[in-house]
Amino acid sequence: MNTATLVVFISTFAFVSVTPGMCMMLSLTLGMTIGVRRTLFMMAGELVGVGLVASLSVMGVAAIMLATPEFFWVFKGLGGAYLLWLGIQMWQSKGKLSVPTEATQGPPAPAKALAIQGFVTAVANPKGWAFFMALLPPFLNASQPLAPQMVVLLAIILTLEFASLVLYASGGRMLSGFLRQAGNVRLMNRIAGTLMMGVGVWLWLG
Secondary structure, three states: OOHHHHHHHHHHHHHHHHOOOHHHHHHHHHHHHOHHHHHHHHHHHHHHHHHHHHHHHHHOHHHHHHOOHHHHHHHHHHHHHHHHHHHHHHHOOOOOOOOOOOOOOOOOOOHHHHHHHHHHHHHOOHHHHHHHHHHOHHHOOOOOOHHHHHHHHHHHHHHHHHHHHHHHHHHHHHHHHHHHHOOOHHHHHHHHHHHHHHHHHHHHHO
16 A cells, blocks of 8 residues: 555545544543543443454455445444433433532542443444445555455554544533533533434434
């Protein structure tokens, strides 16, 4: 893989990665309510999901997955319903993802649950599978070994994806600080809850 190809790939995926999407909105929401540090658990699950989707897309498995809409219908339905339920709880200033008030203090969301949330959001979107099927093959050289090329491309993809997730989570954290200073914790929970519900609906419609 030559330098020119890498430059084009990095430029293309950097633009795509930083564009608002389900995973970025999820990162923004969690950054707002639980902070950047704990959002890293969600990011870890999301990056595993993105890496899996990208790898399977190159292997051709994505074509089979997209040909079985029943699988995605069930997966998307469950994932979307879960995110919608979380959003409703956050809107009501309840649950482990909302910003606690004096009346809603409780244990933080488990790291495992956050990681699963990120993984499901990344894997359950058919558009993500279709995107990687369309994006990755043109950048692969059939005359060279596939494995080294995939390692390089996956490293670039995950690095750019992680940077974008951190950027969105940091933005959410800044918004959280502004609303906290204004004493609007309940408003912050409602904004975050609305975003979370939006991600759930987005997952259904994706």
